[in-house]
Amino acid sequence: MSRTRTYLELSQDGAGAHKFYEVIVEDTVVSVRYGRIGAGGQAQTSSFPTRAKAEAAAAKKIGEKIRKGYAPAVQGQRAARPVTRREVSSAPSTSRAVAPVLWRFRTGSPAFGIHIDADHCWVGNQAGDVYTLSHGGEVLSRYALPNGVKCLVADDFWIYAGCDDGKVYDLSSKLPFAAYDIAPDVDIFWLDIREGVLNVSDHNGGLTVIDHEDEHQWSRKSAGSYGWMVRADERAVYHGHGEGVTAYEPGGAGELWHTRTNGGVLFGWQENEAVYAGTSSHVVQRLAKTTGAIEATYRCDGTVYSCATAPGGRYVFAGDRSSSVYCFDADGTRLWKLGTGGGSALSMQFLDDKLYMVTTDGTLVCVDASPAAIAAAQQGTVPVAMDVKSAAALPTYTPATSVRTVTTVSAAPAGGVVVECVDAGGRLRVQVVSDGYEPTWNVQFPRGIREAGTRYVVDALHPARAGFYRVRGEIRRLV
Secondary structure, eight states, rough: OOEEEEEEEEEEETTOOOOOOOEEEETTTEEEEEEESSSEEEEEEOOOHHHHHHHHHHHHHHHHHTTTEEEOOOOTTTTOOOOOOOOOOOOOOOOOOOOEEEEEOOOOOOOEEEEEEEEEEEEEEETTTTEOOOTTTTTEEEOOOSSEEEEEEEETTEEEEEEETTTEEESSSSSSEEEEOOOTOOOEEEEEEETTEEEEEEETSSEEEEEESSSSEEEEEEESOOOOOOEEEEEEEEETTTEEEEEEOTTTTTTEEEEEOSSSHHHHHHOEEEEEEEEEEEEEEEEOOOOOOEEEEOOSSOOOEEEEGGGGGGGEEEEEESSSEEETTTTSOOEEEESSSSSEEEEEEETTTTTEEEETTTTTEEEOHHHHHHHHHHHTTTOOOOOOOOOTTTOOEESSSOOOOESSSSSSOTTTTTEEEEETTTEEEEEEEETTTTTTTTTTOOGGOOHHHHOOEEEEEOOOOSSSSEEEEEEEEEE
């Protein structure tokens, strides 16, 4: 059996491209592998009636990539993208009283990612594991991503995981896929997403904004380095870094305001009218979104690693490097300080009188933050925390490495939605073919598998307020 292999790379300094594309022809089978340089990538396999047709299909794919700037290369000569891991230390709490922990779940690796919604608790760690749990502590499922999770963010009911490989994975269905692919010169620290627009803060104090088509919109370099905070709303993008917080106009036209905080920003939170910056100088500071004015300061006893609020900012919570968690009222009065019972809180979120934290040892902790439970804890009475265990047969979902072919010529399987990849002015766009959808709206679709003129079937599409559709479920190619 004859075999030919073509290996191409596209790597441009400062332009965001750092990808490979490999095509192998074995008799009548064409195998394509693509992805970021240094990673395993994704794969597709297609069969053809004859060797000649297989070679023609391969030549077409190679020609398309060369026209886009790819060139022959030797695999392994270019390095993979650099990864920066946040170095944190944790000391024992100085508080004698311990928080009333209801349950804890050990993920097995340091973790920063946490998201709590009305249905589930989400936690992601540096091993690339994302777990979903019930509010009562039952482990429901696991997503095994290929690289460490830096943070979890939500956009309505869509959940995204930003990872060390520079990809942002959509976890909203059982088959996660890479929805965004961030440039290799952007060393991700934190993410936020709103109506499909992704905001990325990085190691160098940069801010990069990417739209739902995974295309760069604008970027800015703030005054400080180490951008551990980015939050966005309809008025601005709020970027926290080593020199304070800077607010930028949502379209990137310019800076709205800059406020120097008391210490470099290590974490950020937002409410409707204010942003909250946790800093290296032992404080959380509340800044007005309209002007950047500091409205209140919440003083802790150590470097603040994380913060959160109750709805409307009526309570402000903070976690410091000494394994303590604090609660303040809106004006800055400290109401209590308690030990976490196990490590410093790197991320936190409050919901329905419960404070959820993920700590330096990768443990997700659920604390009863009701007034009665806290008062009892201050007197030394706390519940016996339940240690949550993961079931041996836990459902585990991994990103698809190939696109399954559907041998249907003109129609999707029952219940599926047909979309088509089209060339729109030199850019590949995906639009809906099935009836009942707005045909002018584009579909948020993995860029790596787009091929002009190809039709795909997806399990479901959901509209976004910004005027595009998001994919839910499996993606298959129609032939």
